[in-house]
Amino acid sequence: MAKILSSKEESYSQWYNDLVVKADLAENSAVRGCMVIKPYGYAIWEKIRDTLDGMFKETGHSNAYFPIFIPKSFFSREAEHVEGFAKECAVVTHYRLKQSDDQTGLVVDPDARLEEELIVRPTSETIIWDTYRGWIQSYRDLPILVNQWANVVRWEMRTRLFLRTAEFLWQEGHTAHATREEAVEETRQMLGIYADFAEKWMAIPVLKGVKTESEKFAGAEDTYCIEALMQDGKALQAGTSHFLGQNFAKAFDVKFLNRQNQLEYVWATSWGVSTRLMGALIMAHSDEHGLVLPPRLAPIQVVIVPIFRNEEQFSAIRAVAEKMVKDFKACGIRIKFDDRDTHKPGYKFTEHEFRGVPLRIALGPKDLENHTVELARRDTLTKEILPMEGITGHIEQLLETIQDNLLAKAKAFREANIHKVNSWNEFKETLENKGGFLYAHWDGTPETEEKIKAETKATIRLIPLEGDPEDGVCVYSGKPSKQRVVFARAY
RNA sequence: CGGGAUGUAGCGCAGCCCGGUAGCGCGCUUCGUUCGGGACGAAGAGGCCGGAGGUUCGAAUCCUCUCAUCCCGACCA
Numbered sequence: 001m002a003k004i005l006s007s008k009e010e011s012y013s014q015w016y017n018d019l020v021v022k023a024d025l026a027e028n029s030a031v032r033g034c035m036v037i038k039p040y041g042y043a044i045w046e047k048i049r050d051t052l053d054g055m056f057k058e059t060g061h062s063n064a065y066f067p068i069f070i071p072k073s074f075f076s077r078e079a080e081h082v083e084g085f086a087k088e089c090a091v092v093t094h095y096r097l098k099q100s101d102d103q104t105g106l107v108v109d110p111d112a113r114l115e116e117e118l119i120v121r122p123t124s125e126t127i128i129w130d131t132y133r134g135w136i137q138s139y140r141d142l143p144i145l146v147n148q149w150a151n152v153v154r155w156e157m158r159t160r161l162f163l164r165t166a167e168f169l170w171q172e173g174h175t176a177h178a179t180r181e182e183a184v185e186e187t188r189q190m191l192g193i194y195a196d197f198a199e200k201w202m203a204i205p206v207l208k209g210v211k212t213e214s215e216k217f218a219g220a221e222d223t224y225c226i227e228a229l230m231q232d233g234k235a236l237q238a239g240t241s242h243f244l245g246q247n248f249a250k251a252f253d254v255k256f257l258n259r260q261n262q263l264e265y266v267w268a269t270s271w272g273v274s275t276r277l278m279g280a281l282i283m284a285h286s287d288e289h290g291l292v293l294p295p296r297l298a299p300i301q302v303v304i305v306p307i308f309r310n311e312e313q314f315s316a317i318r319a320v321a322e323k324m325v326k327d328f329k330a331c332g333i334r335i336k337f338d339d340r341d342t343h344k345p346g347y348k349f350t351e352h353e354f355r356g357v358p359l360r361i362a363l364g365p366k367d368l369e370n371h372t373v374e375l376a377r378r379d380t381l382t383k384e385i386l387p388m389e390g391i392t393g394h395i396e397q398l399l400e401t402i403q404d405n406l407l408a409k410a411k412a413f414r415e416a417n418i419h420k421v422n423s424w425n426e427f428k429e430t431l432e433n434k435g436g437f438l439y440a441h442w443d444g445t446p447e448t449e450e451k452i453k454a455e456t457k458a459t460i461r462l463i464p465l466e467g468d469p470e471d472g473v474c475v476y477s478g479k480p481s482k483q484r485v486v487f488a489r490a491y
Numbered sequence: 492c493g494g495g496a497u498g499u500a501g502c503g504c505a506g507c508c509c510g511g512u513a514g515c516g517c518g519c520u521u522c523g524u525u526c527g528g529g530a531c532g533a534a535g536a537g538g539c540c541g542g543a544g545g546u547u548c549g550a551a552u553c554c555u556c557u558c559a560u561c562c563c564g565a566c567c568a
Contacts, residue, residue, distance in 0.1 A: 032560085087566065123568095157492095157566060164567070217568095225568095237568060276568055307527050346528040353528090364527055374527075491568090 005288050012232040013160075019282060020161045023291040023355050026278075033159040033166030040355060041278065043299035045169065048277055049149065051201055051297075052171065055193050061145040061173060066127050068151070069118040074126035077251040081125065084218020088155040090120040120153040125219060125244070125270055128174045129252040136176060136266055139258050143186075144176040162279035163236075163491055170274035176266045178258065180245075183267035184222075187243040190271040191224040194239035202277065203294040203406035204228045204284045205414055206238060207437070207486060209462025214446050217270075221245035227461045227486070229414045230283040233435020235461045235488035238280050241271035279491070285379075285406055291356030292378055294406050295399040302328060302335040302395060303357045305348045307364030314341070317363050320388075324361075327392050333399070353378060358402050359395060379405055420484070427475045427487070431458055437488050441481035443474035452476055458487045 005022070008015045020026055025041030037045065053063070069092060075082045096112030099105075121127065128146075135141060149171045159165050173190060177183040191208060198206045206226035216223035220242035228238045246265040249255070254266045285292040295301050304321045308314040321337045328335040338348050345362065352360055362374040373391060376383045379402050386394065417436030421427045427440055442448060442460065453459050467483045474481050 084567095152568095154567070158562095158564095168568080170568080240568070272568075274568055305527095309526060344526050344528095344530065346526080346530080348529090349527095350529045362527065366527075376528095 005290065007288060008231065015288070016279075016283060017161065019286060019291060025282070025291075026161050028161070031166075033156060035161050035165050035167075037169075037275070040299065044281070044293070044297055045275060045278060047297045047299065048201070049171070052193075052197055052273065053147075053149070055197060056147050056171075056173065059145075059189065059193065061147045061175075063148060064146045065148050065150070066124050066131065068121055070121050070124070070127045072117045072119055074130055075119060077126065078219050078247055080247075081219035081251075085122045085154075089122055090153045090155055092118040092120065121150070122152055122154045123270075123272075124148065124150070124152075124172055125174065125248055125268075126252070129248040129254060129268070132174075132176055132266070133252050133254045136254055136256050139178045139256055142176055142178045142256060142266065143182065145173075145186075146175065147171055147173040160279075162275055162282070165275070168275045170272050172270060172272045175269045176249075176254070177269070178256065178264075178267070180267050183245075183269050184243050187222070187224055187241045187269045187271070190269070191226065191239070191241040194241065194271075194273060195226050198226060198228065198238055198280075199407060201294065201296050202281050202284070203296075203403060203410055204238070204280060205407065205411045207462060207464065208466075209464045209486065211240075211462060212446070212449060212460045212485075214449060215460065217242045219244060219247055220270075221247065224465075225462055227437075227488075227490075228280050228284065229417055229437060229488075230280070230491070231413070232283070233417060233489075235437065235490040236276070236280050236283070237461070237490065238277060239271070239273040242269060244268035244270060284410055286356070289381065290354035292406070293356035293358060295358045295403050298356065298358050299334065300336045300352075300355075300357050301333055301399055302359045302361060303348075303352045304335065304337045304361045304363055305345050305352070306337075306339060307345045307362060309365075313365050316368055317365075320368060321363055324391070328395070331392055331396055333392075333396065349376075358399060361391075377402065379409075421475060422472070424475050428456060431456055431487075431489065435489065437461070437486050439484040440475045440487055441470075441472035441483075442485045442487075443477045443479035443481055445477075448474060448476050448479075452487070456489075458489050461486045461488050461490060 005015055005018050023040070024038050025044070026035045026037045029036045072091070075085070093114055094108045094112045095114060096109040097106045098109040100107040132144060135144060151167055151169050153167050156164050156166050175183070175186050177186060195206050195208050198204045206228045208224070208226055211223040211225055217240065222243040224241045225237050226239045227235050230236055246267060248268050249265040255263045256266055258264050281297070282291060285294065304324060306314060306317040306321060308317055318339065325335050325337050338352070349360065356378060358378050360376040360378070362376070367373055367388070371388045372385050373388055374383060375386050417434065418439065419430045419434060419436060420439045421430050427438060430438060438458065449460055463483070463485045469483055472481050472484070473479065
């Protein structure tokens with residue numbers, strides 16, 4: 001079995017970059033910080049998108065679309081929001097190019113300056129709340145449950161394929177409610193949907209919690225998040241859901257008349273996941289043979305590789321393979337018959353393995369003779385010979401087994417990397433030698449949080465939602481604490 | 492914006508010190524043998540050596556200036 005990747009232990013980031021490129025998921029583009037998502041990578045994203053889209057609709061949300069450009073003035077309406085995003089905005093200042101005076105190329109036409117500059121959206125709260133003002137007069141207009149699938153731009157200094165790119169794809173839900181309680185409930189519901197999706201589809205267990213004041217979304221009252229643990233012991237924020245209070249309603253003057261005929265500001269939420277999930281997916285399961293995909297998200301779940309010496313054998317195999325493809329498709333299994341005659345079987349084995357196809361069927365003359373197939377599992381790298389009869393049902397089952405196995409493996413890994421630490425020395429030592437999630441007492445002050453970050457690069461990933469209250473003392477300051485929070489180094 | 496490095500064939504690199512016909516591996520094309528874990532042989536195609544200036548009879552190589560990219564830090568889903 002071919003090992004094409006550098007070892008994860010040697011250089012995890014090298015391993016990750018090579019994998020993304022070699023598995024045909026994405027590549028760097030001519031534009032700094034922006035990626036090209038290749039067809040195979042995009043197919044995975046489409047599965048993620050379509051599944052989540054269905055879950056949003058199940059819970060009463062509808063899709064809509066708002067402009068990519070946001071008037072600069074909108075941003076300054078919400079003080080925290082503008083402060084959070086101002087440093088990373090792309091700005092449109094002109095609307096026309098012209099031939100340069102010396103005729104050597106195009107220049108920006110100075111006469112075509114925009115009266116008001118436009119921001120390329122880093123997120124859409126402002127434009128959406130400006131729009132909602134016109135949609136909402138009465139409690140009868142509420143709630144508004146809208147989501148949009150879009151691209152956004154955040155001018156990042158350092159970028160990495162999928163994990164942090166200047167432009168990325170995401171969904172952003174923006175809801176408006178008549179009461180605080182309802183908005184909080186929505187925020188938590190969507191967090192639950194993200195957590196559910198991560199576990200059931202991506203086979204990634206996540207922690208749910210609330211961000212600290214310094215880590216929360218600019219403009220939110222509370223930011224909820226799911227955090228996943230990557231194989232190198234670093235945490236990755238996989239999704240966020242914000243309770244925005246009445247901040248944006250106040251900034252954009254969005255009021256409604258309640259049942260008591262009183263004017264009130266509207267309550268808001270927003271929530272999102274991005275193409276970053278692709279990074280999580282890759283780093284959660286893959287190995288030195290390449291990508292490992294959970295069957296539920298794999299664009300191709302089963303591939304059939306024919307083995308033949310001559311045209312006669314090939315056509316005999318083709319007949320059997322095409323019948324199998326038909327049977328599998330009838331069961332809703334995504335199967336592909338790799339009938340290219342331009343590559344040899346060994347090459348195809350490696351290639352599909354690299355791209356994370358969960359199951360591979362090899363079909364050769366011996367199999368036709370014995371009515372068998374050779375079945376190889378990507379997650380365990382094991383092979384077995386099975387009778388052709390009943391193969392469809394067997395594989396249907398096996399795909400579920402693989403899905404479960406990946407989640408179980410990821411869970412076991414996470415359990416092994418959760419550490420309760422009780423002293424500052426223990427904190428530093430564990431972080432350095434083991435990584436993972438550190439459960440530790442914290443005195444609740446941003447100052448301590450900041451100092452810990454400066455000294456160790458570890459941040460508070462979240463305050464657990466279902467944390468057991470437990471009296472203790474802050475690992476750093478020794479001041480009293482009521483609950484452990486989760487620290488980690490993060491992406 | 493600080494610190495470090497690199498620009499030579501589609502990709503990965505050597506050549507540069509010591510100036511003199513531009514090379515290697517992979518990939519690509521054709522033919523033949525192969526085909527149950529990235530096949531082998533033979534023959535081919537492909538490059539103003541990032542750009543501009545200079546030194547020289549002669550520059551990938553020396554000098555100056557530029558542009559770009561990557562890595563490491565400060566910011567972030």
